[in-house]
Amino acid sequence: MxxxxxxxxxxxxxxxxxxxxxxxxxxxxxxxxxxxxxxxxxxxxxxxxxxxxxxxxxxxxxxxxxxxxxxxxxxxxxxxxxxxxxxxxxxxxxxxxxxxxxxxxxxxxxxxxxxxxxxxxxxxxxxxxxxxxxxxxxxxxxxxAALDNEPHGALIGLPGTHAKWAFVFKGRIERFYTFMTGETFGALRDHTILGRTMRATERPDSDAFMRGVDTAKDAGHAGMLATIFSTRTLGLTGQLAPEQQSDYLSGLLIGHELRGLNEVLAREQSNLAGKTLRLIGNDALCERYRVALARFGCNDAKTVGxxxxxxxxxxxxxxxxxxxxxxxxxxx
Amino acid sequence: MxxxxxxxxxxxxxxxxxxxxxxxxxxxxxxxxxxxxxxxxxxxxxxxxxxxxxxxxxxxxxxxxxxxxxxxxxxxxxxxxxxxxxxxxxxxxxxxxxxxxxxxxxxxxxxxxxxxxxxxxxxxxxxxxxxxxxxxxxxxxxxxAALDNEPHGALIGLPGTHAKWAFVFKGRIERFYTFMTGETFGALRDHTILGRTMRATERPDSDAFMRGVDTAKDAGHAGMLATIFSTRTLGLTGQLAPEQQSDYLSGLLIGHELRGLNEVLAREQSNLAGKTLRLIGNDALCERYRVALARFGCNDAKTVGxxxxxxxxxxxxxxxxxxxxxxxxxxx
The missing domain is CATH 3.30.420.300 (2-keto-3-deoxy-galactonokinase, substrate binding domain)
Structure with missing residues (x-):
């Protein structure tokens, strides 16, 4: 420097x-x-x-x-x-x-x-x-500059404890949502029955994470209060190892966040696949969101440094x- | 006796x-x-x-x-x-x-x-x-006996830490869902930022509870991770007193549970308003569910003793x- x-x-x-x-x-x-x-x-x-x-x-x-x-x-x-x-x-x-x-x-x-x-x-x-x-x-x-010139506006996501998703258009923050994804994950893992069958591990399990994302996306219509219990029951039935349950739950919650965002977009005849989208945050977390977003058809979510x-x-x-x-x- | x-x-x-x-x-x-x-x-x-x-x-x-x-x-x-x-x-x-x-x-x-x-x-x-x-x-x-004779089956709800909703038909439990409503409520209240602005009170605030139910029902499409943050922001903007925030959050979560259940029913061309429904559980909790169910058009949810x-x-x-x-x- x-x-x-x-x-x-x-x-x-x-x-x-x-x-x-x-x-x-x-x-x-x-x-x-x-x-x-x-x-x-x-x-x-x-x-x-x-x-x-x-x-x-x-x-x-x-x-x-x-x-x-x-x-x-x-x-x-x-x-x-x-x-x-x-x-x-x-x-x-x-x-x-x-x-x-x-x-x-x-x-x-x-x-x-x-x-x-x-x-x-x-x-x-x-x-x-x-x-x-x-x-x-x-x-x-x-x-x-591309963000400012989006004819239908762009979407900027800031993953984290309280994830934000902002709709920006012509240099303005038009509106935004807060998803308490990170903090809810911590509370569920550390203070409910779901944490009791988890075993901590050093290495993230990307398969378990994607399985959680896909479950929220494809089978999440009953809502998060219902799907999170599968973290436990997949363990009880031998379908998810104790080392995988934390990443599965993380994928579930991020999947529900994106499902909710997609539902917001659906009400204005849009969707994640069709939006110009940027991420702001630490690299590892943004990478989790990038792979999750790809499951929703959004393949060009760049991270802004x-x-x-x-x-x-x-x-x-x-x-x-x-x-x-x-x-x-x-x-x- | x-x-x-x-x-x-x-x-x-x-x-x-x-x-x-x-x-x-x-x-x-x-x-x-x-x-x-x-x-x-x-x-x-x-x-x-x-x-x-x-x-x-x-x-x-x-x-x-x-x-x-x-x-x-x-x-x-x-x-x-x-x-x-x-x-x-x-x-x-x-x-x-x-x-x-x-x-x-x-x-x-x-x-x-x-x-x-x-x-x-x-x-x-x-x-x-x-x-x-x-x-x-x-x-x-x-x-x-009415339950067994329902031509399209009946729905039995058991509110609680892990709420169950069972579809029963001709004397069989056909399938069921678990909603971790009670336990998630406790984890969010006691272990996230939402609890910090709450003030405990002896008397349940039914208006705040209903407001939470209605918010989940009418504005819950972004999902629970998004709506729960309003517990805090309604407080910050002077729209919800500290004494009301716990009941509001409780209403939100029960509302999301019922919204999810209604979505399950919608996929089989049914809805809560059209189902024969019973509740099992303690009287105070079942009463909360009864008033919440009424907002979803279900007015005859009897509690089974x-x-x-x-x-x-x-x-x-x-x-x-x-x-x-x-x-x-x-x-x-």
């Missing part, structure tokens, strides 16, 4: 991805390139009262001592009611300008002004919220915190 | 409902009437090695000392691989004769022979199992353990 003081890679932005369980900090150049980065376990739920200043200084203090005028931007749960300062949600449909307008500023003890990006709320009787994912989504849009860094840079550029570089400004 | 030695109510059968977490014992007369009963926390998962004899003696010893020749029948997890003696599953379609043929006998230390009723297995790639519920189902059939006692008696009568009384023998 090129040093921050290299003349053609002068530091231009400190960008923070500050979530519930971790803080990642990036030092970005004027063109958005990552010059340096820091990872810290100082997620907002792990901080003592007043701990934001200390965590910020420990992570970014050296960069800012060298260049105190560097602008700072942050996204994620740091802007929640439990965060450093609340950045109230902006509502869907939401574009990058709306995010910029919703930025709140907090003055850090070290003299820097931290610009906190708001989350996005989809109001109504089935509300949905995101914090941090909106920034990743705009990062994906910034780095992939560095969506967080790109998103933070893009929003900072649009907010005028960094001089708009060619790559980003061409899109605004 | 009439004493067991009353001449016109001579004891004729000791009947045990022996599950994972509790043991209930009944002293029945020749006509099936309950003369006496005992409840014990000695479920099979709570017993030390060799504890079956002791628990049996503590619960039924006095009855058997008075009348050592009394036949003894037992149903439930006592017949599982972890039970007193394994009574291998019989397969669907299963009638009362098949259950009788599958009875295994264990000689107790006190000299009695305990007849253990087998569970029922639905084989295949989505297997299902029950132990104890089969006996309750035959109890319901014994006490309600004493299904366990009736079922144990009926199977014992058919096995020749008690002299077949008029009420039961008329059905065989």
């Amino acid at each position: 090129t040093g921050a003081n290299s003349p053609h890679h002068a530091a231009a932005l400190v960008a923070l991805d500050w979530g519930t369980t971790a803080l990642r900090a990036y030092l970005l150049g004027a063109d958005g390139a990552v010059l340096d980065s820091q990872a810290s376990p100082a997620g907002i739920m792990k901080l003592p009262a007043g701990g934001f200043d200390q965590a910020f200084d420990e992570t970014c203090g050296a960069w800012l001592k060298r260049d105190p005028a560097l602008p700072v931007i942050a996204a994620g749960m740091v802007g929640s009611a439990q965060g450093w300062m609340e950045a109230p949600y902006i509502e869907t449909p939401a574009d990058a300008s709306a995010l910029v307008n919703g930025i709140v500023k907090v003055k850090a003890a070290n003299g820097s002004t931290v610009h906190i990006v708001p989350g996005v709320l989809q109001a109504g009787t089935m509300p949905n919220v995101m914090r941090g994912e909106e920034t990743q989504i705009f990062g994906a849009l910034a780095s992939d 560095e969506a967080t860094e790109h998103g933070l840079y893009r929003i900072a550029a649009q907010a005028g915190l960094v001089k708009a570089a060619v790559r980003a400004s061409s899109k605004e | 009439t004493g067991a030695n009353s001449p016109h109510h001579a004891a004729a059968l000791v009947a045990l409902d022996w599950g994972t977490t509790a043991l209930r014992a009944y002293l029945l007369g020749a006509d099936g009437a309950v003369l006496d009963s005992q409840a014990s926390p000695a479920g099979i998962m709570k017993l030390p090695a060799g504890g079956f004899d002791q628990a049996f003696d503590e619960t039924c010893g006095a009855w058997l000392k008075r009348d050592p020749a009394l036949p003894v029948i037992a149903a439930g997890m006592v017949g599982s691989a972890q039970g007193w003696m394994e009574a291998p599953y019989i397969e669907t379609p299963a009638d009362a004769s098949a259950l009788v043929n599958g009875i295994v006998k264990v000689k107790a230390a006190n000299g009695s022979t305990v007849h253990i009723v087998p569970g029922v297995l639905q084989a295949g790639t989505m297997p299902n199992v029950m132990r104890g519920e089969e006996t309750q189902i035959f109890g319901a059939l014994a006490s309600d 004493e299904a366990t006692e009736h079922g144990l008696y009926r199977i014992a009568a058919q096995a020749g353990l008690v002299k077949a009384a008029v009420r039961a023998s008329s059905k065989e």
